[in-house]
Amino acid sequence: MSNASSNKFYLTTPIYYVNARPHIGHAYTTIVADVLARRHRLAGDETFFLTGTDEHGQKIERSAAAAGVPPQQFTDQVSAQFRTLWERMGLTYDRYIRTTDEDHKRGVQKLFTTLYERGQIYLSTYTGAYCVSDEAFVDLPVGTPCPDCGRALEQVTEENFFFKLSAYEARLIDAIERNELLIEPSTARNEVLSFLRGGLKDLSISRSSFTWGIPVPDAVQQHAQATQKHVVYVWLDALTNYMTAVGYGSEDPAEQAKFERLWPADLHLVGKEITRFHCVYWPAFLMAAGLPLPRRISANGWLLFDNAKMSKSRGNVVRSETILNAFGNEVWARQYPEASAAERDLFGADVLRYYLLREIPFGQDGSFTFDALVTRYNADLANGYGNLVSRTLSMIEKFFDGVVPTPVYEETAESTVTPDGFDAGLLGRASTGMTSSLSALNETDFATQLAEIAAFITVTDGFLTANAPWKLAKDPEKRGRLATVLYVAAEAVRWTTAALYTVCPFVTDRVWQQLGLGSIEDSRRNGELANMHWAGLEPGTKLGALSPLFPRAEKTLADSMVDMENEKNTPELTPASVAPESANTTPVAVDAPAAEPASPAPDAAPAGPADSSPEITIDDFVKVELRIAQVLVAERIPKADKLLRLEVDLGFEKRQILSGIAEWYTPEELIGRRILVITNLAPRKMRGLESHGMLLAASEEGGKPFLATVPEGVPVGTRLK
Numbered sequence: 211m212s213n214a215s216s217n218k219f220y221l222t223t224p225i226y227y228v229n230a231r232p233h234i235g236h237a238y239t240t241i242v243a244d245v246l247a248r249r250h251r252l253a254g255d256e257t258f259f260l261t262g263t264d265e266h267g268q269k270i271e272r273s274a275a276a277a278g279v280p281p282q283q284f285t286d287q288v289s290a291q292f293r294t295l296w297e298r299m300g301l302t303y304d305r306y307i308r309t310t311d312e313d314h315k316r317g318v319q320k321l322f323t324t325l326y327e328r329g330q331i332y333l334s335t336y337t338g339a340y341c342v343s344d345e346a347f348v349d350l351p352v353g354t355p356c357p358d359c360g361r362a363l364e365q366v367t368e369e370n371f372f373f374k375l376s377a378y379e380a381r382l383i384d385a386i387e388r389n390e391l392l393i394e395p396s397t398a399r400n401e402v403l404s405f406l407r408g409g410l411k412d413l414s415i416s417r418s419s420f421t422w423g424i425p426v427p428d429a430v431q432q433h434a435q436a437t438q439k440h441v442v443y444v445w446l447d448a449l450t451n452y453m454t455a456v457g458y459g460s461e462d463p464a465e466q467a468k469f470e471r472l473w474p475a476d477l478h479l480v481g482k483e484i485t486r487f488h489c490v491y492w493p494a495f496l497m498a499a500g501l502p503l504p505r506r507i508s509a510n511g512w513l514l515f516d517n518a519k520m521s522k523s524r525g526n527v528v529r530s531e532t533i534l535n536a537f538g539n540e541v542w543a544r545q546y547p548e549a550s551a552a553e554r555d556l557f558g559a560d561v562l563r564y565y566l567l568r569e570i571p572f573g574q575d576g577s578f579t580f581d582a583l584v585t586r587y588n589a590d591l592a593n594g595y596g597n598l599v600s601r602t603l604s605m606i607e608k609f610f611d612g613v614v615p616t617p618v619y620e621e622t623a624e625s626t627v628t629p630d631g632f633d634a635g636l637l638g639r640a641s642t643g644m645t646s647s648l649s650a651l652n653e654t655d656f657a658t659q660l661a662e663i664a665a666f667i668t669v670t671d672g673f674l675t676a677n678a679p680w681k682l683a684k685d686p687e688k689r690g691r692l693a694t695v696l697y698v699a700a701e702a703v704r705w706t707t708a709a710l711y712t713v714c715p716f717v718t719d720r721v722w723q724q725l726g727l728g729s730i731e732d733s734r735r736n737g738e739l740a741n742m743h744w745a746g747l748e749p750g751t752k753l754g755a756l757s758p759l760f761p762r763a764e765k766t767l768a769d770s771m772v773d774m775e776n777e778k779n780t781p782e783l784t785p786a787s788v789a790p791e792s793a794n795t796t797p798v799a800v801d802a803p804a805a806e807p808a809s810p811a812p813d814a815a816p817a818g819p820a821d822s823s824p825e826i827t828i829d830d831f832v833k834v835e836l837r838i839a840q841v842l843v844a845e846r847i848p849k850a851d852k853l854l855r856l857e858v859d860l861g862f863e864k865r866q867i868l869s870g871i872a873e874w875y876t877p878e879e880l881i882g883r884r885i886l887v888i889t890n891l892a893p894r895k896m897r898g899l900e901s902h903g904m905l906l907a908a909s910e911e912g913g914k915p916f917l918a919t920v921p922e923g924v925p926v927g928t929r930l931k
């Protein structure tokens with residue numbers, strides 16, 4: 211294993227949009243970053259791990275409006291949800307940046323001014339299409355679907371500041387080809403190169419039609435004689451977080467020194483859909499400002515659920531909280547009912563971390579299923595690692611009073627244990643597979659590394675079975691052999707544990723304590739973990755108290771996680787300070803299976819008519835968001851006799867809704883009409899088209915639906931409560 215080095219290592223995750231609560235897609239990138247940060251700390255690097263939230267722009271402004279709260283309050287709430295979750299999961303970031311932080315705003319203004327002063331920015335007018343969801347200018351006709359996310363492109367005509375992106379084509383290609391800017395995997399690198407070879411247009415880097423953003427500095431606006439007030443384009447704002455988080459733009463000398471020391475970033479981890487922003491725009495801004503480029507950009511694939519990218523707009527997300535709660539409460543706390551909430555969470559987090567890294571080849575897309583999560587946990591952690599730890603340590607407890615025995619070498623030619631002490635197979639694997647897992651700092655092939663560890667566990671298990679210490683223990687003559695076998699097994703447990711530490715920091719700490727080695731964090735800090743050598747376990751070490759570490763998970767756990775997801779409202783997610791969720795945080799799936807209705811109190815009023823729906827509380831009702839909308843477009847859908855495709859205006863946004871009213875209403879009689887819409891239904895796909903909302907109508911079974919009438923004079927977008 212490599213010895214401690216003393217490099218600096220600065221790594222980042224994307225900063226997450228606060229228009230939706232976190233799901234395991236966000237957790238995935240953040241977990242990968244955490245594992246890498248722990249590895250670098252283990253190697254002795256000065257490590258800085260950054261994550262945070264992206265809080266400006268039109269999308270967030272609209273989401274806040276839809277929730278009926280001022281944008282700052284809205285972003286405070288959602289950003290806190292991300293942060294609380296990351297803390298529950300024990301993620302070891304060094305800074306949690308918010309783009310609404312004052313130091314960030316100053317830094318963005320400084321970069322904007324620098325670019326302007328260096329002649330890289332000019333004022334002009336943009337007329338064209340914009341995708342609000344991706345916050346991206348798109349070179350396609352208005353109204354066509356966005357090539358990235360499929361939502362309709364909107365018309366924008368605005369005075370904008372433009373960045374001379376077109377001047378950077380050749381320089382960017384050169385930087386990438388010379389690996390000055392490393393992009394991985396190669397598929398992402400090739401995509402970026404072909405995008406660049408297709409030619410670059412100048413990029414609009416300000417917006418003047420809304421206000422939720424960092425203002426373009428007054429001096430720049432005046433000098434350029436802008437006629438509108440401008441805010442910085444959200445991607446320029448967001449990307450700059452990687453520098454402002456470590457001191458860029460600060461007047462404080464200590465912060466400036468920090469920036470000098472840490473910049474450029476060594477690694478930006480990003481999801482593959484945002485490589486263009488990171489590999490084209492970002493390095494171009496930096497080149498134009500005369501600043502060094504990040505060293506490496508690594509794109510992860512997508513977590514898929516039901517074969518589609520997990521995302522809020524598709525409504526197919528899985529919450530990390532579900533996994534923390536299920537494994538924390540139903541597995542760990544079943545064994546340890548007294549366990550604190552923090553311990554339960556950390557156990558659940560270890561399981562999620564292990565599963566995501568083991569199951570998904572880094573860089574590729576991977577499907578998430580609850581069944582696979584439970585199966586993987588039982589196979590690798592409960593039966594594999596957990597079983598090895600417990601059988602090895604309990605035999606040491608039983609046969610050697612809980613003290614690591616001194617190995618005695620034997621001369622028997624046929625024995626698995628060689629004359630010079632240890633099993634050659636084990637040693638060989640330990641020094642190759644395990645070493646590579648522990649020291650490959652730039653390696654992101656987690657799935658292979660974890661497979662190597664799993665294979666090592668299998669070999670060690672085989673070694674125990676072949677040597678049958680429980681039989682050796684019956685023969686006093688074989689005491690030396692018994693000591694040797696159990697020593698080798700304990701050493702294998704120590705190596706496995708060290709190798710798993712960055713992926714499962716909570717449970718490996720428990721094992722470390724059981725091995726009598728104290729806190730694994732201390733061993734990491736004092737360099738012990740980075741300087742492992744075989745036979746480093748001291749004979750005579752007194753084991754800690756033994757107890758099971760991986761209680762088996764019942765198969766039914768997968769079903770209970772599905773139920774928890776359907777309820778969609780894990781209590782921990784909705785701290786009292788957070789307003790009830792609205793359409794733009796998480797759609798309430800009113801068409802999903804309903805949660806068990808609370809049983810009526812014994813003295814409750816008699817039940818209503820037999821066919822009435824179960825009683826709901828006012829809290830249930832306020833979850834449903836009803837708003838006044840106006841139909842802008844109505845058209846028939848080819849080969850779907852019953853369906854109409856509507857585009858409706860909700861005041862703060864336009865939506866596509868499919869409705870089964872084509873037999874009763876013609877498109878013409880609907881256009882311009884004001885209707886009532888349930889706006890926070892999870893979007894659904896029908897005939898390949900997304901429907902995001904539902905019209906309100908009165909209808910008898912099978913009869914004509916009568917669209918609900920709307921009060922006169924009330925503006926479009928108004929909510930009914």
Ligand code: MSP
Nearest residue numbers: 224225226227235236239264448449481512513520
């Ligand atoms: N705010 C921008 C990023 C700005 S960085 C300067 C953004 N935010 S986001 O909330 O949409 O988060 C995107 C990132 O979350 C992805 O790039 C990826 O890292 C992670 N993921 C979100 N959904 C994911 C999956 N379904 N699967 C894997 N990662 C996913 O884009």
